[in-house]
Amino acid sequence: MLDSVPQPNREKFGMxxxxxxxxxxxxxxxxxxxxxxxxxQLVLIWLLDYLGSHAKTLDITLRHVDVSLGETAPARLxxxxxxxxxxxxxxxxxxxxxxxxxxxxxxxxxxxxxSRDLSALPQLRRCVWEMLEELPGISTGLGASELRxxxxxxxxxxxxxxxxxxYRQRFQRRVFDYWEAGALLEGLALAPSPAxxxxxxxxxALEMHNEAAxxxxxxxxxxxxxxxxxxxxxHETDFSRHNPIDRWWGGTHLTNDNLWRWNSDLIAP
Amino acid sequence: xxxxxLTADSSSAGAVVSAGHADLAVPIELRMVWGPPRxxxxxxxxxxxxxxxxxxxxxxxxxxxxxxxxxx
Numbered sequence: 367m368l369d370s371v372p373q374p375n376r377e378k379f380g381m382x383x384x385x386x387x388x389x390x391x392x393x394x395x396x397x398x399x400x401x402x403x404x405x406x407q408l409v410l411i412w413l414l415d416y417l418g419s420h421a422k423t424l425d426i427t428l429r430h431v432d433v434s435l436g437e438t439a440p441a442r443l444x445x446x447x448x449x450x451x452x453x454x455x456x457x458x459x460x461x462x463x464x465x466x467x468x469x470x471x472x473x474x475x476x477x478x479x480x481s482r483d484l485s486a487l488p489q490l491r492r493c494v495w496e497m498l499e500e501l502p503g504i505s506t507g508l509g510a511s512e513l514r515x516x517x518x519x520x521x522x523x524x525x526x527x528x529x530x531x532x533y534r535q536r537f538q539r540r541v542f543d544y545w546e547a548g549a550l551l552e553g554l555a556l557a558p559s560p561a562x563x564x565x566x567x568x569x570x571a572l573e574m575h576n577e578a579a580x581x582x583x584x585x586x587x588x589x590x591x592x593x594x595x596x597x598x599x600x601h602e603t604d605f606s607r608h609n610p611i612d613r614w615w616g617g618t619h620l621t622n623d624n625l626w627r628w629n630s631d632l633i634a635p
Numbered sequence: 636x637x638x639x640x641l642t643a644d645s646s647s648a649g650a651v652v653s654a655g656h657a658d659l660a661v662p663i664e665l666r667m668v669w670g671p672p673r674x675x676x677x678x679x680x681x682x683x684x685x686x687x688x689x690x691x692x693x694x695x696x697x698x699x700x701x702x703x704x705x706x707x
Contacts, residue, residue: 397638398641399647401647409665
């Protein structure tokens with residue numbers, strides 16, 4: 367786990383070769399600073415579930431971080447204070463329930479979290495909603511981020527990188543990162559019945575990024591919606607009726623025969 | 636006195652150290668929202684001491700999150 371820390375720092379703090387729990391035990395204070403986007407919240411519930419009672423014996427503090435740490439100027443961040451609480455049994459119980467629900471073979475238990483008091487983990491409820499919104503929509507068969515890509519193309523953003531989530535205000539959705547957005551766009555453009563045309567290069571992988579000519583071709587792609595894509599955006603047709611669906615949502619394997627959908631309510635296949 | 640902060644990505648880890656909130660910050664860079672669920676053993680290996688995991692298990696998880704397709 368501590369491999370993600372540069373070697374000199376691991377040596378400086380006596381952490382070489384240690385796992386998380388042993389590493390935490392060497393420190394005077396241990397705090398969890400997990401931000402609001404869904405992936406960070408999922409890491410948080412997994413980590414609390416993994417630590418279990420160790421989180422209390424290690425006296426770990428949970429900070430409710432409501433800014434993007436990496437995008438906040440160091441001087442401003444230095445002066446910022448985030449509310450912190452010692453991890454307790456209630457945090458651990460909510461995290462355990464949520465983590466089990468996320469890994470279940472259907473989204474049902476995850477949906478049922480909405481009827482519980484999740485306030486001990488203040489950003490979890492929004493995470494639950496945002497994840498549910500990534501299930502295929504009832505009329506479009508697309509998740510919220512896929513639909514957002516179509517909306518942005520329709521609005522005139524025609525180059526791939528204009529459609530990516532690092533434009534936070536524009537993209538609005540917070541579930542997927544750069545690489546995942548590239549895969550979503552490919553799914554829309556390379557499907558048997560594509561919703562998007564004009565993608566000039568693929569696959570969206572490190573190899574393509576390392577080859578300047580291919581990367582330039584990708585970047586300069588001029589995207590547009592197909593007639594099918596326009597019909598999806600108008601909620602007149604369903605992507606999944608014309609294309610294979612094979613993706614994971616938590617522990618749920620979404621396929622055409624197992625297509626859990628979302629329409630402000632959970633709809634079973 | 637070592638103040639440790641755990642974050643969900645490396646830019647956040649760098650930020651909290653630069654801002655003086657921690658002496659050491661560890662990013663837990665797993666992508667939970669993408670791909671098939673990882674087994675408990677695979678996840679536990681990510682947090683385990685180096686001696687109890689395969690030499691490249693950490694890298695394999697991180698690389699997998701970068702390259703796997705939704706159908707993986």
